[in-house]
Amino acid sequence: MLTSKVKGKDTRPELVVRRTLHGLGGRYRLHRQDLPGSPDIVMPSRKLDLFVHGCFWHRHENCKMASTPRTREDFWQTKFEANMARDRRNETSLKQLGWRVEVIWECETKQATRLFDRLKTLLASGDGQSESRE
Structure with a gap:
C-alpha cells in the first residue's frame, strides 16, 4: 500500500501548537470530522477552531516558505488555488455555524x-473576533 509523504x-507544526496550548491549560479535540474542513484543533467550550497551515501548501502571503516549484x-x-479556495469555504462555513476560526502558520x-x-x-x-489571516 502506497501512502502519501x-x-x-x-x-x-501541529504538535508544537498542541504542546503550547496544553501548557497554557487549553483543552481541545482533534480533527473533528463533523465540522467543515475537519479543523486541526477544536476548542468547543470556546467555540474556537484552529487550523495549522503549512506555508507552502496554503500559500502564506509574503512568506519565504511559500515558494513555487519551477517545474x-x-x-x-x-x-494552490484549489487549496486556498477550500480554506476560504471551510472558514466561511465554520463562521456561519458560530465558530471563531484562526489560522496558525507553519x-x-x-x-x-x-x-x-x-x-x-x-x-x-x-468573545473577540481575531484576524485569521496574516
Missing part, C-alpha cells in the same frame, strides 16, 4: 515566544 495530521507551474498553480510555530503569546491571547479572548 505529505502528512495531513500530527505534523510537526509544472500550471499544475502547482491550480493545486512559520509562526518556529518562534516559540510569539506563538505562546498569540495562543495565550486567543485563549483569553473568549
Whole structure:
C-alpha cells in the first residue's frame, strides 16, 4: 500500500501548537470530522477552531516558505488555488455555524515566544473576533 509523504495530521507544526496550548491549560479535540474542513484543533467550550497551515501548501502571503516549484507551474498553480479556495469555504462555513476560526502558520510555530503569546491571547479572548489571516 502506497501512502502519501505529505502528512495531513500530527505534523510537526501541529504538535508544537498542541504542546503550547496544553501548557497554557487549553483543552481541545482533534480533527473533528463533523465540522467543515475537519479543523486541526477544536476548542468547543470556546467555540474556537484552529487550523495549522503549512506555508507552502496554503500559500502564506509574503512568506519565504511559500515558494513555487519551477517545474509544472500550471499544475502547482491550480493545486494552490484549489487549496486556498477550500480554506476560504471551510472558514466561511465554520463562521456561519458560530465558530471563531484562526489560522496558525507553519512559520509562526518556529518562534516559540510569539506563538505562546498569540495562543495565550486567543485563549483569553473568549468573545473577540481575531484576524485569521496574516
